[in-house]
Amino acid sequence: MTSAIPFPSADGLWTGLRLAPGAAPGTTLDAGSEAAIAVADGTIRWAGARSALPAGFEGLPLHHGGGALVTPGLVDCHTHLVYGGQRANEFAMRLAGATYEEVAKAGGGIVSSVRATREADEDALFAQAAPRLEQLLADGVCAIEIKSGYGLALEHERKQLRVARRLGEAYGVTVRTTFLGAHALPPEYAGRSGDYIDLVCSQMLPALAAEGLVDAVDVFCERIAFSLAETEQVFQAAKALGLPVKLHAEQLSDMGGAALAARYGALSCDHIEHLSAEGIEAMRQSGTVAVLLPGAYYTLRDTQLPPIEALRAAGVPMAVSTDHNPGTSPALSLLLMMNMACTLFRLTVPEALAGVTVHAARALGLQDTHGAIAEGMPANFVLWNVRDAAELAYWFGQRPVRSVVRQGRIAVG
Numbered sequence: 158m159t160s161a162i163p164f165p166s167a168d169g170l171w172t173g174l175r176l177a178p179g180a181a182p183g184t185t186l187d188a189g190s191e192a193a194i195a196v197a198d199g200t201i202r203w204a205g206a207r208s209a210l211p212a213g214f215e216g217l218p219l220h221h222g223g224g225a226l227v228t229p230g231l232v233d234c235h236t237h238l239v240y241g242g243q244r245a246n247e248f249a250m251r252l253a254g255a256t257y258e259e260v261a262k263a264g265g266g267i268v269s270s271v272r273a274t275r276e277a278d279e280d281a282l283f284a285q286a287a288p289r290l291e292q293l294l295a296d297g298v299c300a301i302e303i304k305s306g307y308g309l310a311l312e313h314e315r316k317q318l319r320v321a322r323r324l325g326e327a328y329g330v331t332v333r334t335t336f337l338g339a340h341a342l343p344p345e346y347a348g349r350s351g352d353y354i355d356l357v358c359s360q361m362l363p364a365l366a367a368e369g370l371v372d373a374v375d376v377f378c379e380r381i382a383f384s385l386a387e388t389e390q391v392f393q394a395a396k397a398l399g400l401p402v403k404l405h406a407e408q409l410s411d412m413g414g415a416a417l418a419a420r421y422g423a424l425s426c427d428h429i430e431h432l433s434a435e436g437i438e439a440m441r442q443s444g445t446v447a448v449l450l451p452g453a454y455y456t457l458r459d460t461q462l463p464p465i466e467a468l469r470a471a472g473v474p475m476a477v478s479t480d481h482n483p484g485t486s487p488a489l490s491l492l493l494m495m496n497m498a499c500t501l502f503r504l505t506v507p508e509a510l511a512g513v514t515v516h517a518a519r520a521l522g523l524q525d526t527h528g529a530i531a532e533g534m535p536a537n538f539v540l541w542n543v544r545d546a547a548e549l550a551y552w553f554g555q556r557p558v559r560s561v562v563r564q565g566r567i568a569v570g
């Protein structure tokens with residue numbers, strides 16, 4: 158059993174900071190003016206211009222930021238972090254010309270990770286996922302979503318979700334678990350998709366929800382995965398349990414998944430390269446976040462860009478995430494995803510930064526506790542050794558973290 162890492166408390170007055178644009182909603186600071194953040198009992202009590210600090214906070218112990226840029230703790234809102242093995246062989250197959258769908262049909266793809274995940278016990282899965290989590294945390298991630306979906310049977314999905322919870326406890330990081338039992342059809346259900354979805358809805362989901370292992374429910378709605386009707390069946394089951402939904406939507410084709418998800422008030426629709434105008438309008442009306450996953454787009458050498466301009470015009474919030482998974486996005490840096498979101502998808506730097514903070518938090522239903530530096534929120538923020546926020550997206554392969562305050566503790570610094 159791994160015990161929690163005893164990081165020192167971040168309580169005190171953090172001074173010598175420069176606030177990144179948009180980092181503290183409602184706080185307007187002149188460029189170049191010094192910012193301060195007061196933390197007590199692990200909670201942000203005040204943030205703003207150092208010169209405007211209320212007298213009551215003056216006596217707190219000092220943490221001097223040395224002129225660092227400060228952002229909210231990053232939020233990685235879409236990952237498949239817990240799985241057995243890896244799939245570098247498929248990378249080679251794709252380099253030789255095979256498509257993702259061809260690899261999947263040849264017995265590779267998600268199902269090959271299912272085999273390796275089923276073979277691993279909980280401790281082995283933990284040991285494999287922990288170094289990957291450490292890499293993401295090194296980029297200033299303070300909250301992360303972890304999906305199941307490589308077990309595809311009750312005991313193995315449970316194993317994945319239990320490991321996700323354990324990772325959160327061991328590293329002192331906020332983990333949101335998402336049940337993705339409808340990720341792929343397990344081989345033992347070949348030709349019996351309906352039976353498998355019945356099992357997901359009537360047994361797996363209720364059992365795992367009762368064990369407190371499910372914060373949200375996701376489906377892979379795609380020609381090589383589950384149909385629109387099957388997706389709706391899972392959403393109905395989630396709704397009956399009062400669980401929020403999200404969707405792997407319109408990645409390889411326009412299935413109409415986003416509009417369906419929006420009807421169920423989905424937290425997010427993710428991938429969305431083939432999202433239609435109707436899908437965008439439905440998401441706008443339901444306040445659903447569009448989660449952009451440039452790592453998967455890049456790995457698959459996709460050429461269908463998500464409809465960024467239309468999402469922007471509609472005011473649909475856009476998040477950016479790693480989609481860390483062994484098949485389509487073996488990405489371990491959210492900063493690199495910011496770079497890709499700008500370079501490949503033409504997001505602006507403020508959009509990319511909002512995409513890994515405030516909008517990513519909303520994609521997990523965590524908007525009241527994460528993604529912003531605001532009074533009353535748990536202290537999650539990152540001090541960066543950069544002059545300008547653009548540098549967070551500009552460098553790739555660089556980790557300019559100076560300090561990380563995570564869950565009110567100094568995790569790096």
Ligand code: NIG
Nearest residue numbers: 267377453480482483484485
């Ligand atoms: O988000 N799209 C489906 N699921 C993953 C890929 C999973 C895999 O290939 O193992 C994704 O890209």
Ligand code: FE
Nearest residue numbers: 235237405480
């Ligand atoms: Fe995914």
